[in-house]
Amino acid sequence: MVKIANRLRGLQQSTLGAMTVRCQELGALNLAQGRSQVPPPASLLAEGSRDFKELGHSYSQPEGLAVFREAVSDKVKRHSGLSVEPATQVLATVGATGALAATLTALLDAGDGVILFEPFYSYYLSALKMQNLRPEPVRLVGPDFAITEKPLRAAINGRTRAMIICSPNNPSGHRLTATELEIVSAVAEEHDLLVITDEVYEDIYFGPAPHLAAATVGNLEERTVTLGSLGKSFSIPGWRLGYVCGPELLISAIRIAADALVACAPAPLQELGARALSLGEDYYRDLRAMYDRKRRTLAEGFAAAGLSPNEPEGSYYLFVDCSRMGVTTGVEAAEILLENSLVGTVPGEAFYLAAPDRPYIRACFSVPDDVIAEAVSRLVSGV
The missing domain is CATH 3.90.1150.10 (Aspartate Aminotransferase, domain 1)
Structure with a gap:
């Protein structure tokens, strides 16, 4: 059998x-x-219906179309102040789940430990298990579900190599503060940890304060991979179009893994996605x-x-x-x-x-x- x-x-x-x-x-x-x-967005659907047959319908290069990566870079800069070079620090992916799979494949080895802050998006656990990685939970306490230093430090052990954070959070809706991210930054630097930040809900928040990108806080930029998606911001989850940003060395490795896993993200949807990312405030x-x-x-x-x-x-x-x-x-x-x-x-x-x-x-x-x-x-x- x-x-x-x-x-x-x-x-x-x-x-x-x-x-x-x-x-x-x-x-x-x-x-x-x-x-x-x-x-x-009605304009996105109208343009897609009008122009779809004229778009490119072959493969894109593994890192994605230049027009899409440039649109991602521009949007990230406008909304978070984070500067990422489109040619070397942005990668188009098959949704944010594809970005996570490629990141775990490229940057971690079987048996490595990954901090998960509970409550966490359930697919994180599935993705870790598929790679034979060890989930290491840190329990956050409601109703605010804020990260505090003591429980995080207590969870670190000799096998811990990374942590996954999510802001705004699924399922709690909590947005990580600068104070919380400073804690993450200090612990990650002390233990040389990779930080994977899931920011697919970055455009859906309540209150006047804009989205705070993790990579803009403390020393996180040099060790942080940011996962993004068009599915939530533009109500197109079925397009399976996401991206990952980060340091050139890390993105280069993730590109190799993404190529091996899925070859490339859907090319015609990347062209339309670039238009979505250019929508005004x-x-x-x-x-x-x-x-x-x-x-x-x-x-x-x-x-x-x-x-x-x-x-x-x-x-x-x-x-x-x-x-x-x-x-x-x-x-x-x-x-x-x-x-x-x-x-x-x-x-x-x-x-x-x-x-x-x-x-x-x-x-x-x-x-x-x-x-x-x-x-x-x-x-x-x-x-």
Whole structure:
């Protein structure tokens, strides 16, 4: 009998995917999967429809089209003040997940330890296991989920080679502060760690303070690889178009890995992606205003149902404490919400290695307004 690879041992369909299937079976509203169900920019769709047949439809070079990398460099500079050379410090990837896979493949070896801050995006864990890397959790405490120095230092050991941070965070919506990033910088420099920063939600934040790119703080720039994506900012996750930025030496290695894994990102979509990245600031302000409205409406619905939603500073998720339901786990809470209200959410356990301290669920508000309104109605009447 053909043997299954050991690296798949213990891996199975993600909790997010499994809940989507349950929602389909029961006819429930799906607030589980974070798949950007709001319309992409109308101008982008119009230009794509008009020009698609004229775009290049062969491979691009492994690092991506120059026009795309230049657009990434320009946008990163405008929004974060971080300067990256498009020819040597930017790489087009098949989504941010492709950027992460190539980074782990290029820069870490089997058995290396990687710090994960709990709660973390569940695919980080899958990606580490596929590379035979060791997840090393650091538990962050709600409701703010801030990084503090003592638990981080306690998690470092002789095998630790890297850490993954995410800001704005999925699932908590927390935005890392300069103080937190200074802690990350000091610990990373002391132990010579690679820092992988997932900033795919950089354009979705609430409040006046702009996005703070990790690589602009302390001494992080020289050891930080930044993952980005067009999927969240432009509601085009199905395009699978992302990028990675960082020091030339690291990006050169990641380019080799990305080439071996997938050859290149979709060339015609890179051309259209470059146009999306050039949209003006009015687009981003409208994007944030839209998500802020959706966030408030759904949070009010959970609160009206007697639950305790957090106040995310960014991303498009609520992380809801369901203790008032009388449950002890997020799994129980998500099942009750699904069965009683026909609203699908993700159990908080999907974002932790060990059981979380509270029965959390995550709910996505990147859905149409009528879906949010119906979800609120069902929550209030069903919980």
